[in-house]
Amino acid sequence: MKRRAFLLSTLATPALAxxxxxxxxxLRLLVPFAPGGPLDLNGRPLAEEMSRILGQTVVxxxxxxxxxxxxxxxxxTARPDGYTLLYTTGSFIGNIVFSTVPLPxxxxxxxxxxxxxxxxxxxxxxxxATLPAQxxxxxxxxxxxxPGGLTCAMTGIGNITHLGAEQFREYTGAExxxxxxxxxxxxxxxxxxxxxxxxxxTLPPADPHxxxxxxxxxxxxxTHRAYSFPEVPTMQEAGYKxxxxxxxxxIWTTAGVPRERILAVQRAAAEALQTPLLQRLMRESEAExxxxxxxxxxxxxxxxxxxxxxxxxxxxxxxx
Numbered sequence: 608m609k610r611r612a613f614l615l616s617t618l619a620t621p622a623l624a625x626x627x628x629x630x631x632x633x634l635r636l637l638v639p640f641a642p643g644g645p646l647d648l649n650g651r652p653l654a655e656e657m658s659r660i661l662g663q664t665v666v667x668x669x670x671x672x673x674x675x676x677x678x679x680x681x682x683x684t685a686r687p688d689g690y691t692l693l694y695t696t697g698s699f700i701g702n703i704v705f706s707t708v709p710l711p712x713x714x715x716x717x718x719x720x721x722x723x724x725x726x727x728x729x730x731x732x733x734x735x736a737t738l739p740a741q742x743x744x745x746x747x748x749x750x751x752x753x754p755g756g757l758t759c760a761m762t763g764i765g766n767i768t769h770l771g772a773e774q775f776r777e778y779t780g781a782e783x784x785x786x787x788x789x790x791x792x793x794x795x796x797x798x799x800x801x802x803x804x805x806x807x808x809t810l811p812p813a814d815p816h817x818x819x820x821x822x823x824x825x826x827x828x829x830t831h832r833a834y835s836f837p838e839v840p841t842m843q844e845a846g847y848k849x850x851x852x853x854x855x856x857x858i859w860t861t862a863g864v865p866r867e868r869i870l871a872v873q874r875a876a877a878e879a880l881q882t883p884l885l886q887r888l889m890r891e892s893e894a895e896x897x898x899x900x901x902x903x904x905x906x907x908x909x910x911x912x913x914x915x916x917x918x919x920x921x922x923x924x925x926x927x
Contacts, residue, residue, distance in 0.1 A: 629689065629868050633664040636692045636858075639678035640762060641671045643792025645809040646856060649888050650694050653724065656879035661871070665692075671789045674698055674763025676710065679859075683712035687863030689872065692721065697855050697911055701765025704915045705924060720904040721858040722873040724880065727895035728854045729829025730771050730807040731839070733822045735798045743826050743845040747779045756782030757804040760794035763787060767854050768794075770915070771807030771828060773922045778847040798822060809854060810835055811892045828852035833893050854894075855911065857904055869901055 636654050638646050647669070654665040670678040675698045685691035693699075703714055712718070732743075738757075740746040750757045759775070761768035764787070772785050786803060788794045791812045797803040799821055810833060816822040817836065824839045830851055832841055842850035858876060860869060877898025879885055889896045899907065 629871055630661055630663040632690065633666055634661070634690045634692060634872075635666050635668055636694050637668050637670045637678040637681055638694050639670055639672070639675035639698070640695075641790030641792055642669050643812065644762070644790040645811055645892065646694060646696065648811045649725070649856070649885070649892060649894070652884055652888060653694075653876065653879055656882055656885060657872075657875045660875040660878050674702060674766055674787075676702055676706075679714075679718065680711050682859060682861055683717035685861045687861045689860055689864040689868035691861060692872065693718070693859040694724070694856065695859070696766060697915070698763055698766030699857075699859070700908065700911045700915050701763075701767075701769065703912065704919050705765030705769070707764075717862050718859045719862045719864060719869060720901050720908060721860050721869055722876045722901065723897040723899040723904040723907050724856045724858060724876060725889055725892075725894035725896050726853065726855040726907070727829070728809055728893040729827045729833065729841075730767060730852055730854060731810055731813060731817075731827050731833065731836070732771065732775070732805060732825045732842075733795075733798070733808055733813050733817065734805045734825060735801055735803070736821055736823050737801055738804060738823065740825070741823075743779075743840075743842075746825050747781050750779070750781035750783065755784045757784070759783040759785050760788050760797055760803045760806040761785050762790055762794065765915075767852065768807045770918055771852055773918065773924070774828075774850055774852060777922055778842070778850050795822070807852075809892055814891075829893070835891065835893065855907070856894075857908075873898070873901060 638650055651667050654667040658665045675695050679693055682691050682693040740749045759772045761772055772783050791808050794806040795812055817824050826842045826845050827833050827839050828842055880896040880898045
């Protein structure tokens with residue numbers, strides 16, 4: 608079946624009359640993961656800055672469930688008035704590629720891209736401090752020595768934590784027993800309680816535990832070392848030549864929202880991302896702030912879709 612240009616068709620909506628005021632009431636920013644995860648750390652300040660810029664409250668609302676599908680469906684089925692927004696990660700693409708059942712919405716038909724919030728942050732492979740391994744080589748040997756492999760928490764099928772676990776299997780040849788939890792916060796809590804061995808995490812949620820020695824970092828999936836943990840090698844430096852995995856986060860809204868409303872939200876997000884607070888928070892999370900136009904974001908999503916389909920083909924999973 609011939610596919611439409613990814614998510615571009617939803618942008619061709621009529622402009623509002625110049626006299627209409629938008630927004631004239633609070634907006635909702637739905638986040639599909641549990642409180643305490645990486646999207647909270649940047650997303651709550653982003654919502655506050657956007658509230659100031661738009662002159663209306665942007666309510667930050669955690670709506671976890673089904674790897675982001677619950678929140679995405681809520682936005683996909685909302686009134687197309689621009690007041691309901693989705694703030695999520697590349698799991699949006701992962702659900703298209705890896706979901707084994709039909710999605711309850713059409714990502715191309717029912718949702719419209721607003722802006723790319725950030726890109727560029729790698730994932731740190733972190734483990735409980737009690738693991739008898741100090742580096743990637745020892746970790747891989749340990750995983751291979753255990754029937755079924757080490758346990759690895761992930762926050763959903765097809766999101767970046769799942770992709771990291773599948774790349775671990777692909778590049779090291781060691782098995783992992785993956786467990787789905789409802790967010791990065793619960794994954795870290797489970798490791799601290801010695802209930803889970805590993806997870807792939809962005810750095811802000813793991814940072815204080817790594818510095819306190821309660822967790823251990825084994826490798827970073829970007830092409831350069833993490834600025835905040837320069838002593839931790841990249842996966843490529845650890846000997847896995849093609850291992851790269853870089854995250855993203857963006858904002859979507861309901862398809863059919865008038866273009867001027869989409870642009871109003873995009874401009875507010877872009878302005879918010881230029882504030883010293885958001886610039887600092889992005890640096891601390893190893894991310895590159897964006898604020899891209901809807902068209903630029905749609906192009907980025909098309910590239911992400913191609914990348915995740917490539918991973919799915921190599922590991923023999925998903926609807927490729």
